[in-house]
Amino acid sequence: MSKQSRKKSSKTSGPARFAAKAVAKSSKVKSGSAKSGGVKSAAKSGASSKTPAKAGNKAAKPPVKATVKKTSAAKPTSESAPSPAGLAPGMKAHGFKLPRDGGGTASLADYAGQKLVLFFYPKANTPGCTKEAIDFTRLAQAFADSGTVVLGVSADSVKAQDNFRDKHALSVPLVSDERHEMLEAYGAWGEKSLYGRKFLGIIRSTVLIGRDGRIAKVWRNVKVDGHADAVLAAAKEL
Structure with missing residues:
Protein backbone atom coordinates (compact mmCIF):
# COMPACT_ATOMS: atom_id res chain seq x y z
CA MET A 1 0.00 0.00 0.00
CA SER A 2 1.26 3.45 -0.88
CA LYS A 3 1.79 6.21 1.65
CA GLN A 4 -1.01 8.21 0.08
CA SER A 5 -3.57 5.44 0.45
CA ARG A 6 -2.41 4.78 4.10
CA LYS A 7 -2.96 8.46 4.96
CA LYS A 8 -6.43 8.36 3.40
CA SER A 9 -7.31 5.29 5.32
CA SER A 10 -6.19 6.85 8.62
CA LYS A 11 -8.18 10.02 7.83
CA THR A 12 -11.39 8.07 7.28
CA SER A 13 -10.82 5.73 10.21
CA GLY A 14 -10.09 8.62 12.66
CA PRO A 15 -13.60 10.11 12.67
CA ALA A 16 -15.10 6.65 12.66
CA ARG A 17 -13.04 5.78 15.70
CA PHE A 18 -14.15 8.95 17.44
CA ALA A 19 -17.79 8.21 16.68
CA ALA A 20 -17.36 4.67 17.95
CA LYS A 21 -15.79 5.96 21.14
CA ALA A 22 -18.65 8.46 21.60
CA VAL A 23 -21.24 5.74 21.12
CA ALA A 24 -19.41 3.47 23.53
CA LYS A 25 -19.18 6.29 26.09
CA SER A 26 -22.86 7.12 25.67
CA SER A 27 -23.89 3.50 26.08
CA LYS A 28 -21.61 3.25 29.12
CA VAL A 29 -23.27 6.28 30.73
CA LYS A 30 -26.72 4.92 29.96
CA SER A 31 -25.70 1.55 31.23
CA GLY A 32 -24.31 3.15 34.39
CA SER A 33 -27.41 5.29 34.99
CA ALA A 34 -29.61 2.29 34.36
CA LYS A 35 -27.43 0.36 36.74
CA SER A 36 -27.57 3.02 39.42
CA GLY A 37 -31.30 3.44 38.82
CA GLY A 38 -31.73 -0.26 39.26
CA VAL A 39 -29.74 -0.19 42.46
CA LYS A 40 -31.79 2.71 43.78
CA SER A 41 -35.07 1.11 42.84
CA ALA A 42 -33.86 -2.13 44.34
CA ALA A 43 -32.94 -0.26 47.50
CA LYS A 44 -36.35 1.37 47.57
CA SER A 45 -37.95 -1.94 46.90
CA GLY A 46 -35.93 -3.45 49.73
CA ALA A 47 -36.92 -0.61 52.05
CA SER A 48 -40.60 -0.95 51.22
CA SER A 49 -40.43 -4.70 51.63
CA LYS A 50 -38.84 -4.27 55.04
CA THR A 51 -41.71 -2.15 56.33
CA PRO A 52 -44.41 -4.79 55.87
CA ALA A 53 -42.03 -7.36 57.24
CA LYS A 54 -41.68 -5.34 60.44
CA ALA A 55 -45.40 -4.85 60.63
CA GLY A 56 -45.86 -8.55 60.05
CA ASN A 57 -43.41 -9.33 62.84
CA LYS A 58 -45.29 -7.04 65.24
CA ALA A 59 -48.59 -8.63 64.38
CA ALA A 60 -47.09 -12.05 64.90
CA LYS A 61 -46.13 -11.25 68.50
CA PRO A 62 -48.55 -12.75 71.04
CA PRO A 63 -50.93 -10.17 72.64
CA VAL A 64 -50.05 -8.92 76.10
CA LYS A 65 -52.17 -10.67 78.67
CA ALA A 66 -54.41 -8.38 80.79
CA THR A 67 -53.56 -8.69 84.43
CA VAL A 68 -56.26 -8.31 86.99
CA LYS A 69 -55.31 -7.73 90.57
CA LYS A 70 -57.42 -9.97 92.71
CA THR A 71 -58.75 -8.43 95.88
CA SER A 72 -60.37 -10.33 98.64
CA ALA A 73 -64.10 -9.70 98.76
CA ALA A 74 -65.02 -7.54 101.71
CA LYS A 75 -67.16 -9.30 104.27
CA PRO A 76 -70.63 -7.82 104.40
CA THR A 77 -71.34 -5.78 107.50
CA SER A 78 -74.63 -4.66 108.96
CA GLU A 79 -73.83 -1.13 107.73
CA SER A 80 -73.14 -2.08 104.12
CA ALA A 81 -74.80 -5.43 103.40
CA PRO A 82 -78.05 -5.35 101.45
CA SER A 83 -81.08 -7.25 102.71
CA PRO A 84 -81.46 -10.87 101.56
CA ALA A 85 -83.95 -11.67 98.80
CA GLY A 86 -86.63 -12.25 101.47
CA LEU A 87 -88.40 -14.96 103.36
CA ALA A 88 -91.12 -17.12 101.90
CA PRO A 89 -93.82 -19.23 103.54
CA GLY A 90 -92.58 -22.72 104.36
CA MET A 91 -88.99 -21.64 105.05
CA LYS A 92 -87.49 -22.45 108.43
CA ALA A 93 -87.33 -19.40 110.71
CA HIS A 94 -83.85 -18.07 111.54
CA GLY A 95 -82.69 -18.65 115.09
CA PHE A 96 -81.80 -15.68 117.28
Missing part, protein backbone atom coordinates in the same frame (compact mmCIF):
# COMPACT_ATOMS: atom_id res chain seq x y z
CA LYS A 97 -80.94 -14.74 120.85
CA LEU A 98 -80.83 -11.04 121.66
CA PRO A 99 -81.21 -8.71 124.66
CA ARG A 100 -84.69 -7.32 125.38
CA ASP A 101 -86.24 -4.64 127.50
CA GLY A 102 -85.93 -5.21 131.22
CA GLY A 103 -82.46 -6.78 130.92
CA GLY A 104 -83.37 -10.32 129.88
CA THR A 105 -82.96 -12.07 126.52
CA ALA A 106 -85.33 -13.40 123.87
CA SER A 107 -84.62 -16.32 121.55
CA LEU A 108 -86.49 -18.37 118.99
CA ALA A 109 -86.03 -21.45 121.19
CA ASP A 110 -87.96 -19.74 124.02
CA TYR A 111 -91.14 -19.93 121.93
CA ALA A 112 -90.83 -23.43 120.50
CA GLY A 113 -94.24 -24.98 119.88
CA GLN A 114 -95.97 -21.59 119.90
CA LYS A 115 -97.01 -19.24 117.13
CA LEU A 116 -94.77 -16.20 117.05
CA VAL A 117 -95.19 -12.71 115.55
CA LEU A 118 -92.08 -10.59 114.95
CA PHE A 119 -92.83 -6.98 114.04
CA PHE A 120 -89.77 -4.99 112.95
CA TYR A 121 -90.05 -1.23 113.43
CA PRO A 122 -87.57 1.53 112.42
CA LYS A 123 -87.19 3.53 115.64
CA ALA A 124 -88.64 3.70 119.12
CA ASN A 125 -90.75 6.73 120.04
CA THR A 126 -91.37 7.84 116.46
CA PRO A 127 -95.05 8.37 115.52
CA GLY A 128 -95.57 5.34 113.24
CA CYS A 129 -93.63 2.94 115.44
CA THR A 130 -95.42 4.17 118.58
CA LYS A 131 -98.85 3.61 117.03
CA GLU A 132 -97.86 0.13 115.80
CA ALA A 133 -96.51 -0.93 119.20
CA ILE A 134 -99.63 0.42 120.95
CA ASP A 135 -101.89 -1.51 118.51
CA PHE A 136 -100.08 -4.79 119.21
CA THR A 137 -100.30 -4.08 122.96
CA ARG A 138 -104.04 -3.42 122.62
CA LEU A 139 -104.47 -6.85 121.02
CA ALA A 140 -101.99 -8.66 123.29
CA GLN A 141 -104.68 -10.70 125.07
CA ALA A 142 -106.33 -11.71 121.81
CA PHE A 143 -102.95 -12.90 120.50
CA ALA A 144 -102.36 -14.87 123.73
CA ASP A 145 -105.80 -16.50 123.43
CA SER A 146 -104.84 -17.71 119.94
CA GLY A 147 -101.60 -19.21 121.28
CA THR A 148 -99.45 -16.48 119.71
CA VAL A 149 -96.59 -14.51 121.22
CA VAL A 150 -95.71 -11.03 119.86
CA LEU A 151 -92.20 -9.53 119.86
CA GLY A 152 -91.20 -6.05 118.66
CA VAL A 153 -87.69 -5.74 117.17
CA SER A 154 -85.61 -2.65 116.32
CA ALA A 155 -81.98 -1.51 116.36
CA ASP A 156 -82.55 0.67 119.44
CA SER A 157 -80.50 0.04 122.58
CA VAL A 158 -82.02 -1.76 125.56
CA LYS A 159 -82.15 1.56 127.41
CA ALA A 160 -84.14 3.12 124.56
CA GLN A 161 -86.49 0.12 124.52
CA ASP A 162 -87.05 0.47 128.27
CA ASN A 163 -87.93 4.13 127.80
CA PHE A 164 -90.25 3.28 124.91
CA ARG A 165 -92.07 0.63 126.99
CA ASP A 166 -92.47 2.84 130.06
CA LYS A 167 -93.55 5.95 128.15
CA HIS A 168 -96.38 4.18 126.30
CA ALA A 169 -97.21 1.36 128.77
CA LEU A 170 -96.32 -1.31 126.21
CA SER A 171 -96.83 -4.93 127.20
CA VAL A 172 -95.16 -6.67 124.25
CA PRO A 173 -91.47 -7.60 124.72
CA LEU A 174 -89.09 -5.29 122.79
CA VAL A 175 -85.92 -6.85 121.37
CA SER A 176 -82.72 -4.85 120.80
CA ASP A 177 -80.74 -5.75 117.66
CA GLU A 178 -78.07 -3.02 117.54
CA ARG A 179 -75.81 -5.07 115.25
CA HIS A 180 -78.65 -5.73 112.77
CA GLU A 181 -78.00 -9.47 112.75
CA MET A 182 -81.62 -10.53 113.20
CA LEU A 183 -82.87 -7.65 111.05
CA GLU A 184 -80.71 -8.79 108.13
CA ALA A 185 -81.60 -12.46 108.60
CA TYR A 186 -85.31 -11.62 108.35
CA GLY A 187 -84.88 -9.19 105.45
CA ALA A 188 -85.90 -6.17 107.53
CA TRP A 189 -82.64 -4.29 106.88
CA GLY A 190 -82.13 -2.76 103.45
CA GLU A 191 -82.17 0.25 101.17
CA LYS A 192 -84.76 2.93 101.85
CA SER A 193 -85.60 6.23 100.22
CA LEU A 194 -86.72 9.50 101.78
CA TYR A 195 -87.17 12.75 99.83
CA GLY A 196 -85.06 11.30 97.01
CA ARG A 197 -82.21 10.31 99.35
CA LYS A 198 -81.30 6.62 99.53
CA PHE A 199 -79.92 5.04 102.69
CA LEU A 200 -79.81 1.74 104.61
CA GLY A 201 -82.27 1.26 107.42
CA ILE A 202 -85.01 -0.87 108.93
CA ILE A 203 -87.86 -1.74 106.59
CA ARG A 204 -91.11 -1.96 108.52
CA SER A 205 -91.94 -5.67 108.26
CA THR A 206 -93.82 -8.39 110.13
CA VAL A 207 -93.24 -12.16 110.11
CA LEU A 208 -95.65 -14.80 111.39
CA ILE A 209 -94.02 -18.09 112.44
CA GLY A 210 -96.06 -21.27 112.92
CA ARG A 211 -95.84 -23.80 115.73
CA ASP A 212 -93.56 -25.92 113.53
CA GLY A 213 -90.93 -23.16 113.48
CA ARG A 214 -91.55 -22.32 109.81
CA ILE A 215 -92.53 -19.04 108.18
CA ALA A 216 -96.31 -18.84 107.74
CA LYS A 217 -96.70 -15.30 106.37
CA VAL A 218 -94.59 -12.20 105.65
CA TRP A 219 -95.68 -8.55 105.40
CA ARG A 220 -93.28 -6.06 103.77
CA ASN A 221 -93.35 -2.24 103.77
CA VAL A 222 -96.14 -2.31 106.31
CA LYS A 223 -98.77 0.42 106.59
CA VAL A 224 -99.49 0.83 110.29
CA ASP A 225 -103.23 1.48 110.20
CA GLY A 226 -105.11 -1.79 110.71
CA HIS A 227 -101.94 -3.88 110.46
CA ALA A 228 -102.02 -5.44 113.94
CA ASP A 229 -105.64 -6.55 113.38
CA ALA A 230 -104.68 -8.16 110.04
CA VAL A 231 -101.82 -10.06 111.70
CA LEU A 232 -104.16 -11.27 114.48
CA ALA A 233 -106.64 -12.59 111.91
CA ALA A 234 -103.82 -14.50 110.12
CA ALA A 235 -102.59 -15.94 113.46
CA LYS A 236 -106.08 -17.17 114.34
CA GLU A 237 -106.38 -18.96 110.99
CA LEU A 238 -102.99 -20.69 111.42
Whole structure:
Protein backbone atom coordinates (compact mmCIF):
# COMPACT_ATOMS: atom_id res chain seq x y z
CA MET A 1 0.00 0.00 0.00
CA SER A 2 1.26 3.45 -0.88
CA LYS A 3 1.79 6.21 1.65
CA GLN A 4 -1.01 8.21 0.08
CA SER A 5 -3.57 5.44 0.45
CA ARG A 6 -2.41 4.78 4.10
CA LYS A 7 -2.96 8.46 4.96
CA LYS A 8 -6.43 8.36 3.40
CA SER A 9 -7.31 5.29 5.32
CA SER A 10 -6.19 6.85 8.62
CA LYS A 11 -8.18 10.02 7.83
CA THR A 12 -11.39 8.07 7.28
CA SER A 13 -10.82 5.73 10.21
CA GLY A 14 -10.09 8.62 12.66
CA PRO A 15 -13.60 10.11 12.67
CA ALA A 16 -15.10 6.65 12.66
CA ARG A 17 -13.04 5.78 15.70
CA PHE A 18 -14.15 8.95 17.44
CA ALA A 19 -17.79 8.21 16.68
CA ALA A 20 -17.36 4.67 17.95
CA LYS A 21 -15.79 5.96 21.14
CA ALA A 22 -18.65 8.46 21.60
CA VAL A 23 -21.24 5.74 21.12
CA ALA A 24 -19.41 3.47 23.53
CA LYS A 25 -19.18 6.29 26.09
CA SER A 26 -22.86 7.12 25.67
CA SER A 27 -23.89 3.50 26.08
CA LYS A 28 -21.61 3.25 29.12
CA VAL A 29 -23.27 6.28 30.73
CA LYS A 30 -26.72 4.92 29.96
CA SER A 31 -25.70 1.55 31.23
CA GLY A 32 -24.31 3.15 34.39
CA SER A 33 -27.41 5.29 34.99
CA ALA A 34 -29.61 2.29 34.36
CA LYS A 35 -27.43 0.36 36.74
CA SER A 36 -27.57 3.02 39.42
CA GLY A 37 -31.30 3.44 38.82
CA GLY A 38 -31.73 -0.26 39.26
CA VAL A 39 -29.74 -0.19 42.46
CA LYS A 40 -31.79 2.71 43.78
CA SER A 41 -35.07 1.11 42.84
CA ALA A 42 -33.86 -2.13 44.34
CA ALA A 43 -32.94 -0.26 47.50
CA LYS A 44 -36.35 1.37 47.57
CA SER A 45 -37.95 -1.94 46.90
CA GLY A 46 -35.93 -3.45 49.73
CA ALA A 47 -36.92 -0.61 52.05
CA SER A 48 -40.60 -0.95 51.22
CA SER A 49 -40.43 -4.70 51.63
CA LYS A 50 -38.84 -4.27 55.04
CA THR A 51 -41.71 -2.15 56.33
CA PRO A 52 -44.41 -4.79 55.87
CA ALA A 53 -42.03 -7.36 57.24
CA LYS A 54 -41.68 -5.34 60.44
CA ALA A 55 -45.40 -4.85 60.63
CA GLY A 56 -45.86 -8.55 60.05
CA ASN A 57 -43.41 -9.33 62.84
CA LYS A 58 -45.29 -7.04 65.24
CA ALA A 59 -48.59 -8.63 64.38
CA ALA A 60 -47.09 -12.05 64.90
CA LYS A 61 -46.13 -11.25 68.50
CA PRO A 62 -48.55 -12.75 71.04
CA PRO A 63 -50.93 -10.17 72.64
CA VAL A 64 -50.05 -8.92 76.10
CA LYS A 65 -52.17 -10.67 78.67
CA ALA A 66 -54.41 -8.38 80.79
CA THR A 67 -53.56 -8.69 84.43
CA VAL A 68 -56.26 -8.31 86.99
CA LYS A 69 -55.31 -7.73 90.57
CA LYS A 70 -57.42 -9.97 92.71
CA THR A 71 -58.75 -8.43 95.88
CA SER A 72 -60.37 -10.33 98.64
CA ALA A 73 -64.10 -9.70 98.76
CA ALA A 74 -65.02 -7.54 101.71
CA LYS A 75 -67.16 -9.30 104.27
CA PRO A 76 -70.63 -7.82 104.40
CA THR A 77 -71.34 -5.78 107.50
CA SER A 78 -74.63 -4.66 108.96
CA GLU A 79 -73.83 -1.13 107.73
CA SER A 80 -73.14 -2.08 104.12
CA ALA A 81 -74.80 -5.43 103.40
CA PRO A 82 -78.05 -5.35 101.45
CA SER A 83 -81.08 -7.25 102.71
CA PRO A 84 -81.46 -10.87 101.56
CA ALA A 85 -83.95 -11.67 98.80
CA GLY A 86 -86.63 -12.25 101.47
CA LEU A 87 -88.40 -14.96 103.36
CA ALA A 88 -91.12 -17.12 101.90
CA PRO A 89 -93.82 -19.23 103.54
CA GLY A 90 -92.58 -22.72 104.36
CA MET A 91 -88.99 -21.64 105.05
CA LYS A 92 -87.49 -22.45 108.43
CA ALA A 93 -87.33 -19.40 110.71
CA HIS A 94 -83.85 -18.07 111.54
CA GLY A 95 -82.69 -18.65 115.09
CA PHE A 96 -81.80 -15.68 117.28
CA LYS A 97 -80.94 -14.74 120.85
CA LEU A 98 -80.83 -11.04 121.66
CA PRO A 99 -81.21 -8.71 124.66
CA ARG A 100 -84.69 -7.32 125.38
CA ASP A 101 -86.24 -4.64 127.50
CA GLY A 102 -85.93 -5.21 131.22
CA GLY A 103 -82.46 -6.78 130.92
CA GLY A 104 -83.37 -10.32 129.88
CA THR A 105 -82.96 -12.07 126.52
CA ALA A 106 -85.33 -13.40 123.87
CA SER A 107 -84.62 -16.32 121.55
CA LEU A 108 -86.49 -18.37 118.99
CA ALA A 109 -86.03 -21.45 121.19
CA ASP A 110 -87.96 -19.74 124.02
CA TYR A 111 -91.14 -19.93 121.93
CA ALA A 112 -90.83 -23.43 120.50
CA GLY A 113 -94.24 -24.98 119.88
CA GLN A 114 -95.97 -21.59 119.90
CA LYS A 115 -97.01 -19.24 117.13
CA LEU A 116 -94.77 -16.20 117.05
CA VAL A 117 -95.19 -12.71 115.55
CA LEU A 118 -92.08 -10.59 114.95
CA PHE A 119 -92.83 -6.98 114.04
CA PHE A 120 -89.77 -4.99 112.95
CA TYR A 121 -90.05 -1.23 113.43
CA PRO A 122 -87.57 1.53 112.42
CA LYS A 123 -87.19 3.53 115.64
CA ALA A 124 -88.64 3.70 119.12
CA ASN A 125 -90.75 6.73 120.04
CA THR A 126 -91.37 7.84 116.46
CA PRO A 127 -95.05 8.37 115.52
CA GLY A 128 -95.57 5.34 113.24
CA CYS A 129 -93.63 2.94 115.44
CA THR A 130 -95.42 4.17 118.58
CA LYS A 131 -98.85 3.61 117.03
CA GLU A 132 -97.86 0.13 115.80
CA ALA A 133 -96.51 -0.93 119.20
CA ILE A 134 -99.63 0.42 120.95
CA ASP A 135 -101.89 -1.51 118.51
CA PHE A 136 -100.08 -4.79 119.21
CA THR A 137 -100.30 -4.08 122.96
CA ARG A 138 -104.04 -3.42 122.62
CA LEU A 139 -104.47 -6.85 121.02
CA ALA A 140 -101.99 -8.66 123.29
CA GLN A 141 -104.68 -10.70 125.07
CA ALA A 142 -106.33 -11.71 121.81
CA PHE A 143 -102.95 -12.90 120.50
CA ALA A 144 -102.36 -14.87 123.73
CA ASP A 145 -105.80 -16.50 123.43
CA SER A 146 -104.84 -17.71 119.94
CA GLY A 147 -101.60 -19.21 121.28
CA THR A 148 -99.45 -16.48 119.71
CA VAL A 149 -96.59 -14.51 121.22
CA VAL A 150 -95.71 -11.03 119.86
CA LEU A 151 -92.20 -9.53 119.86
CA GLY A 152 -91.20 -6.05 118.66
CA VAL A 153 -87.69 -5.74 117.17
CA SER A 154 -85.61 -2.65 116.32
CA ALA A 155 -81.98 -1.51 116.36
CA ASP A 156 -82.55 0.67 119.44
CA SER A 157 -80.50 0.04 122.58
CA VAL A 158 -82.02 -1.76 125.56
CA LYS A 159 -82.15 1.56 127.41
CA ALA A 160 -84.14 3.12 124.56
CA GLN A 161 -86.49 0.12 124.52
CA ASP A 162 -87.05 0.47 128.27
CA ASN A 163 -87.93 4.13 127.80
CA PHE A 164 -90.25 3.28 124.91
CA ARG A 165 -92.07 0.63 126.99
CA ASP A 166 -92.47 2.84 130.06
CA LYS A 167 -93.55 5.95 128.15
CA HIS A 168 -96.38 4.18 126.30
CA ALA A 169 -97.21 1.36 128.77
CA LEU A 170 -96.32 -1.31 126.21
CA SER A 171 -96.83 -4.93 127.20
CA VAL A 172 -95.16 -6.67 124.25
CA PRO A 173 -91.47 -7.60 124.72
CA LEU A 174 -89.09 -5.29 122.79
CA VAL A 175 -85.92 -6.85 121.37
CA SER A 176 -82.72 -4.85 120.80
CA ASP A 177 -80.74 -5.75 117.66
CA GLU A 178 -78.07 -3.02 117.54
CA ARG A 179 -75.81 -5.07 115.25
CA HIS A 180 -78.65 -5.73 112.77
CA GLU A 181 -78.00 -9.47 112.75
CA MET A 182 -81.62 -10.53 113.20
CA LEU A 183 -82.87 -7.65 111.05
CA GLU A 184 -80.71 -8.79 108.13
CA ALA A 185 -81.60 -12.46 108.60
CA TYR A 186 -85.31 -11.62 108.35
CA GLY A 187 -84.88 -9.19 105.45
CA ALA A 188 -85.90 -6.17 107.53
CA TRP A 189 -82.64 -4.29 106.88
CA GLY A 190 -82.13 -2.76 103.45
CA GLU A 191 -82.17 0.25 101.17
CA LYS A 192 -84.76 2.93 101.85
CA SER A 193 -85.60 6.23 100.22
CA LEU A 194 -86.72 9.50 101.78
CA TYR A 195 -87.17 12.75 99.83
CA GLY A 196 -85.06 11.30 97.01
CA ARG A 197 -82.21 10.31 99.35
CA LYS A 198 -81.30 6.62 99.53
CA PHE A 199 -79.92 5.04 102.69
CA LEU A 200 -79.81 1.74 104.61
CA GLY A 201 -82.27 1.26 107.42
CA ILE A 202 -85.01 -0.87 108.93
CA ILE A 203 -87.86 -1.74 106.59
CA ARG A 204 -91.11 -1.96 108.52
CA SER A 205 -91.94 -5.67 108.26
CA THR A 206 -93.82 -8.39 110.13
CA VAL A 207 -93.24 -12.16 110.11
CA LEU A 208 -95.65 -14.80 111.39
CA ILE A 209 -94.02 -18.09 112.44
CA GLY A 210 -96.06 -21.27 112.92
CA ARG A 211 -95.84 -23.80 115.73
CA ASP A 212 -93.56 -25.92 113.53
CA GLY A 213 -90.93 -23.16 113.48
CA ARG A 214 -91.55 -22.32 109.81
CA ILE A 215 -92.53 -19.04 108.18
CA ALA A 216 -96.31 -18.84 107.74
CA LYS A 217 -96.70 -15.30 106.37
CA VAL A 218 -94.59 -12.20 105.65
CA TRP A 219 -95.68 -8.55 105.40
CA ARG A 220 -93.28 -6.06 103.77
CA ASN A 221 -93.35 -2.24 103.77
CA VAL A 222 -96.14 -2.31 106.31
CA LYS A 223 -98.77 0.42 106.59
CA VAL A 224 -99.49 0.83 110.29
CA ASP A 225 -103.23 1.48 110.20
CA GLY A 226 -105.11 -1.79 110.71
CA HIS A 227 -101.94 -3.88 110.46
CA ALA A 228 -102.02 -5.44 113.94
CA ASP A 229 -105.64 -6.55 113.38
CA ALA A 230 -104.68 -8.16 110.04
CA VAL A 231 -101.82 -10.06 111.70
CA LEU A 232 -104.16 -11.27 114.48
CA ALA A 233 -106.64 -12.59 111.91
CA ALA A 234 -103.82 -14.50 110.12
CA ALA A 235 -102.59 -15.94 113.46
CA LYS A 236 -106.08 -17.17 114.34
CA GLU A 237 -106.38 -18.96 110.99
CA LEU A 238 -102.99 -20.69 111.42
